[in-house]
Amino acid sequence: MFNPMNLTDRKILVTGASSGIGRETSILLSKLGAQLVLTGRRKEELEKTLSLMEGINHLVLPFELSDFDNYKNLFNEACYDDKKLDGLVHCAGIAKTIPLRILSYELMLETMKINYFAFLELVKHYAKKKYSNGGSIVGISAINAHMPRKCMSLYAGSKGALEASIKTLALELHESKIRINSVVPGAINTEMAQKYASLVSSEQVDNILDGQLMLMGNPDDVANVIAFLLSDASKFVTGRHYYVDGGRL
Ligand SMILES: NC(=O)c1ccc[n+]([C@@H]2O[C@H](COP(=O)([O-])OP(=O)(O)OC[C@H]3O[C@@H](n4cnc5c(N)ncnc54)[C@H](OP(=O)(O)O)[C@@H]3O)[C@@H](O)[C@H]2O)c1
Numbered sequence: 001m002f003n004p005m006n007l008t009d010r011k012i013l014v015t016g017a018s019s020g021i022g023r024e025t026s027i028l029l030s031k032l033g034a035q036l037v038l039t040g041r042r043k044e045e046l047e048k049t050l051s052l053m054e055g056i057n058h059l060v061l062p063f064e065l066s067d068f069d070n071y072k073n074l075f076n077e078a079c080y081d082d083k084k085l086d087g088l089v090h091c092a093g094i095a096k097t098i099p100l101r102i103l104s105y106e107l108m109l110e111t112m113k114i115n116y117f118a119f120l121e122l123v124k125h126y127a128k129k130k131y132s133n134g135g136s137i138v139g140i141s142a143i144n145a146h147m148p149r150k151c152m153s154l155y156a157g158s159k160g161a162l163e164a165s166i167k168t169l170a171l172e173l174h175e176s177k178i179r180i181n182s183v184v185p186g187a188i189n190t191e192m193a194q195k196y197a198s199l200v201s202s203e204q205v206d207n208i209l210d211g212q213l214m215l216m217g218n219p220d221d222v223a224n225v226i227a228f229l230l231s232d233a234s235k236f237v238t239g240r241h242y243y244v245d246g247g248r249l
Pocket residue numbers: 015016017018019020021022039040041042043045063064065066090091092093094095114140141142143184185186187188189190191192193
C-alpha cells in the first residue's frame with residue numbers, strides 16, 4: 001500500500017532518544033522503515049528505546065552534546081558503514097525553571113549549549129557531503145518562546161534562538177538539497193513536563209493546560225509531525241515552524 005510517509009532505508013540521527021519525545025519519535029520512525037542512530041547520555045535508556053523499536057541495523061551512540069570537540073567522532077561513528085544520513089532530529093533539550101535573580105553565566109551557558117549551540121553544531125556536521133546527501137532536519141522549539149511563563153526566560157530565549165535560525169539555515173542548505181524546519185510543542189507529558197509540574201503550583205499547571213484546547217499532549221502527537229517533516233510527504237516545505245500545541249489559540 002502507498003504510504004507518503006514511508007521512510008524505508010532512510011538513516012536518521014535522533015538526539016534525546018533516551019526519553020520522552022525523542023524516544024517516541026525513534027519508535028515511530030523505525031515503524032516507518034527508517035534505520036535509526038540513537039543518541040543521549042544514558043546508555044541503558046537508549047537500549048530501552050531500541051528494545052521498543054522495529055527493524056534492524058539501528059545504532060546506539062551515547063554522546064554528551066556539550067562535548068563540542070567530539071561531534072566529528074559522533075558523525076564518523078554514525079556513518080561507519082559508509083551509509084550517509086537522510087535525516088536529523090534534535091530532540092535533546094533542558095528546561096530549567098530559573099528566577100532571574102539567580103541566573104548566572106554558567107546556567108545560561110549550560111542551557112544554550114544543549115538547546116541551541118548543539119543544534120547548530122549538529123546541522124553543520126550533517127550538512128557535510130561526507131555525512132549526508134540532502135534530506136531533512138527537524139529542530140524542536142517550545143511554545144514558551146511565544147507564550148511567557150515566569151522563570152523561563154533562559155529556556156524561552158534558547159528556543160527563540162533555534163527558531164530564528166531556521167530560515168537562514170533553510171537558505172544556506174537549499175543548494176545541498178537539505179530541508180530544515182522546526183516543531184513547536186505545547187505541554188507534552190514527558191519527564192521534562194513532570195519535573196516542571198513538580199516545581200510550580202498546581203494552579204500554574206492548570207493555567208498552562210487551560211490554554212491548550214486539547215489539554216496535555218503526548219509524545220506521539222509530536223512524533224507524528226516530526227515524521228511528516230522527515231518524509232517526502234513534506235518535500236515542498238522548508239524554513240517553517242509547525243505548532244503542535246493542542247490548539248493554543
Ligand atoms: N515536554 C514538553 O512539554 C515540551 C514542550 C515543548 C518543547 N519540548 C522540547 O522537546 C524536546 C524533548 O523534550 P522531552 O519532553 O522529551 O524531554 P525529556 O524527556 O526530559 O528528554 C530530554 C532528552 O534530552 C537529552 N539530553 C539532555 N541533556 C543532554 C546532554 N547534555 N547531552 C545529550 N543529551 C542530553 C536527554 O538524554 P540523557 O539524559 O540520556 O542525556 C533526554 O533524552 C526538548 O527540546 C524540549 O525542550 C518539550
